[in-house]
Amino acid sequence: MAAKDGSKESQALPPGSGAADTPRKKSRAKRIVIFLAILLITLSAAGGAAYWWLFLRTTDGVTPESPAATASAQDAATPAGQSAPAGAAPGKASPVPAAGQGSPRIEAQPEMPRSAGIVLPLQPIRVNLTDPSGRRYLTVGMEIEVNSDVSKELKAQGARINDTIIMLLAGKTFGDISTPEGKVLLKHEIAARLNQILGAQRVIRVYFTNFVVE
Incomplete structure (x- = not known):
């Protein structure tokens, strides 16, 4: 009887209690x-x-x-060594000038003005070059560009101008004047000698109209 009572009590336990509720x-x-x-x-x-x-x-x-x-x-954005433009508000970029409205370019001015640009001829000159053989001759025809009319001065100083150019050319060798660089240097030298005679920077350029070495 006791065993049966225990079996009934175990069956009477409510669901979820005991070992079944653990999982x-x-x-x-x-x-x-x-x-x-x-x-x-x-x-x-x-x-x-x-x-x-x-x-x-x-x-x-x-x-x-x-x-x-x-x-x-x-x-x-500001390059090193340059400060922001005066009057520019902090935190605002400076206005960029439009094309053609930027600061003017600073270009080198010519040493001699070229307002008139008058071209005057010089007398042709023929000289012996300084060569070991002594058989080379240079014939030169020239015109000069001046910034004012100095035709009267050229006529008055004609003998002195011819003598100066002859002495300059006679001291040249064929190697000195055979290259384009040598001819350009010769033009500068002639212009400098003529300006010394005229007493002012009148001669702007020298043009060779004839240049023959024989």
């Missing part, structure tokens, strides 16, 4: 742990994003939208 508790505990882990990961990601937004995206504590950052960008 359910473990399953519920696992769900809670998983939920907490997911919540922790989410909070960590949100915190990292907030930290990047507040601190890491700034450079030296200056955000890209702040006036200080704009001023820093303007300073970086």
Whole structure:
């Protein structure tokens, strides 16, 4: 009788009590742990994003939208050794002049004015060149460009001009005048000698109308 009574008592236990309820508790505990882990990961990601937004995206504590950052960008765009234009507002770029409206270019001015540009002829000259054989001759025809009418001075100083040019040419060798560079140098030398005679920077250029070496 006692065994039967025990069997009835075990059958009369309510569901979920005893050993049958243990797996359910473990399953519920696992769900809670998983939920907490997911919540922790989410909070960590949100915190990292907030930290990047507040601190890491700034450079030296200056955000890209702040006036200080704009001023820093303007300073970086200004070449070293140059200051920003006077009157320019901080954080604003200086206006760039349009094409054709920039600062005027500073170009070297010619040493001698060329207002008139008068071309006058000189008498042709034939001289012996300074060569070991002594058999080379140079025949030169010239015209000069002057900045004022000096035809009277050329006539008055004709003998002196011819003598100066003859002495200059007679001291040249064939090698001195055979190259284009040598001829250009000879033109400059003749212009300098003529300006010394005229007493002013009148001669601008010398043109060879004839240049024959025999």
